[in-house]
Amino acid sequence: MSDIAIELRGIDKSFGLVHANKNINLTVRKGTIHGIIGENGAGKSTLMSILYGFYQADSGDILVGGNRVTIKDPNAAISSGIGMVHQHFMLVENFTVLENVMLGAEDSQILNTSISKARVELKRLEKEYALEVNPDALIEELPVGLQQRVEILKALYRKADILILDEPTGVLTPPEADHLFRILGQLKDQGKTIIFITHKLREIMAITDEVSVMRRGEMVATRKTKDTSVEELAELMVGRRVLLRVDKGEANPGAVKLAVENLTVRDSRGVTMVDNVSFTLRAGEIVGIAGVAGNGQSELLEAISGIRRAVSGTVLLNGKPIDVTGHADPGDLRNRGLAHVPEDRHHVGLVLKFDEAENGILGYHNDKRYLNGVFLDTKAIQADAEEKIRKYDIRPPNPRLKTANFSGGNQQKIVLAREMERGPDVLIIGQPTRGVDVGAIEFIHKRIIEMRDQGKAVLLVSVELDEIRALSDRIIVMFAGRVVGEREPDATEGELGLLMAGVEGRKEAAE
Amino acid sequence: MSNPYAKLPAWAEYGLIPLVNLVVAFLVAGLVVLLVGENPLNAAYHMINGAFGRGEYIGFTLYYATTFIFTGLSVAVAFHAGLFNIGSEGQAYIGGIGVALACLWLDKTMPWFVVFPLAIVGSAAFGALWAFLPGWLQAKRGSHVVITTIMFNFIASSLMVYLLTRVLKPLGSMAPQTRTFEAGGQLPKLDWLLSVFGLEVGNAPFNVSFLLALLAAFGVWVLIWRTKLGYEMRTMGFSPSAARYAGMKEARITVIVMMISGGLAGLMALNPIMGEQFRMQLDFVQGAGFVGIAVALMGRSHPAGIIPAAILFGMLYQGGAEIAFEMPSISRDMIVIIQGLVILFAGALENMFRPAIGRGFATFGRRFPVAAERGA
């Protein structure tokens, strides 16, 4: 019994009609990294939220170290030694690292003594687990990778023995992810137990000891990682064979659809994020923009789609200029055949408090087909939503459900359905598969390639190098706001990686 | 997962929670009454009786409610677009000019049903005008409406003092008010409506602007949930970045929404001016604009919530007056305290009992809904 960290017995949980967890049994061994995978909406986050006390199970038992416990809120989870690193960090942006780590765990009313004690403890933890981070840095000034490290430190500071990470790599760049894995390895060596949720099967194969698969609320299998394969896991998840490779024919590039010339964009603080960037995008091709997150890709997409004003440069859509340095109107650009799947679906691409149908018309709400004069044609909107739900297999198939209650992958499908179904001339798409399961990835990739084969021009930004390489017909690499190179999709990962790190680029620029 | 509270069934969300909040507010208010040495049950009796005990009392309660429906809707409309209009007070005050002008012009020659539509247009137009400037300043210059609307309340108040002492006051009169309107400037009472229930309206100034208020509530519902503008407003209110992405014109929407909000506030002026006093007096708004904020909060910015919330506040006003009259040691200020407690528990501490109620549901949930209620 003693080598078992957590045991879940018969956990059941429903949200109204949605049966999110059905009689789940799970055993996690002490000192191991246990992966959990499953399609979007399979119930992974729900299960972890139950373990962490965010939700209460309708029935079932939780055993920690062999003892039955009731976890009625996150505090109870923490006192049982369970810590959680959330996908959306729960840090106070304008507090320092140290203040965040202490928050809620101050051991006396007099802050000063707490602070110095916490500082010592933090130093010790940093040393022990190689989690360097400046305790006096403000959270808002840290890159996401370091913010995540602070979340981990927070959990360790609270003496967590069991660490839950829900899709921790979704926001990380590949080197940051590698670093995280080293940290997790170290934690494991120190005897900590880690539960790790991800959609990336490669990560499962690389770092876990065991892996459990969920499908539609059920726990369908648990395997020793060394006895399984990516193919088997994908099939277990989706319940059918999944094409893990993208099948695509030759591109037939046509006329130039989008021409970007000398575009320069600054962020709100005046830092130059896009620096004199030029490229063209033709009908019938997919151009991928590779780069480590934060090297100007986001700002580039925003400027082209009219959300952010550029400082200088020109952009031509179908040969006609977009007023990127003035008042480009995203609504007008849509009418001119530009569709945009933004990177940030939670704040930009969707209104989470709207129901599915309402989000289905966001940006297209001026379209006659959804209106009766100044009134919304709710019937038409509903019918339109139902059609997209069917076509994109959005689950649960309920247009009246609040968007916040859809799982990440299904939220992404809502945005994709809206933007793709218009048959735009140019599709700009940021992080199309962030937080999306393999089955849905296959579907989304297929649709993107279909768009290309129909003669649409696709501009793709992704931090997933695999995705860029699999989909693109040409790859542009951005580093520090500049285009540092253009490669064919058969360029090796190493070559692209060096470009992305700015190593090759500097040489090329110097030549 | 971002929401740590379990989702509750709609009847609990919109019925049980407000009810629990209200009961707690009244319990605390009862303690306050106890503290000044009066019997809370007695006070409660006077409150209820004073508000609903007779046809006339009900008439007064609904008269106040009419006023609060208008100002509550005004605040709610702006709120849906993420704008906090604290200027309903001033907008209602200025709206009075529109009413007064229509009445002074036509009350001697035209029947009320001719003057009323003109007064409606006039009050809404003046209210909208008064909200236009803060809206425009917010849209074009980024001056926050919370600040500017408060400032415009003061400006409105000074302007009205000027108008009522210099311009609109009849010659030779000492009182800062317009002349009293003739029949054309007086709205008929809704005595027939109360008599359907076998009640008599008596002296209560319960008048047709109540029906206008209900109509406005329906109109607001249509606007927010059934029109394109409403869709844009809600998008902006929930997520300005999504609104920008969708190509919505933030500046234009801000100005329009503020004008609609101001127009609704302006309509409020009809009720006291044409419905009760038959003249425009100094300070006829009497804080109704601020009560509107509480009403909108309590009614969760939904017309179906605003109407009962407005009636509740009407009851507090009318029943409160009764308490003050019947129980000398309880002054009008005490009533303000009680109103404050309602706002505190129903608005600011809205979520206080939610976790407990949520736990109640999680434990007894589907099997014993009644137990869950007690668990709260």
Ligand SMILES: Nc1ncnc2c1ncn2[C@@H]1O[C@H](COP(=O)(O)OP(=O)(O)OP(=O)(O)O)[C@@H](O)[C@H]1O
């Ligand atoms: N608060 C809620 N109210 C209603 N339904 C919910 C709620 N939270 C989750 N669900 C539903 O429960 C199901 C499981 O969701 P969950 O978030 O656990 O999935 P997941 O496996 O984490 O998916 P993803 O990989 O996309 O993150 C989904 O159908 C989701 O729509």
Ligand SMILES: [Mg+2]
């Ligand atoms: Mg999840």
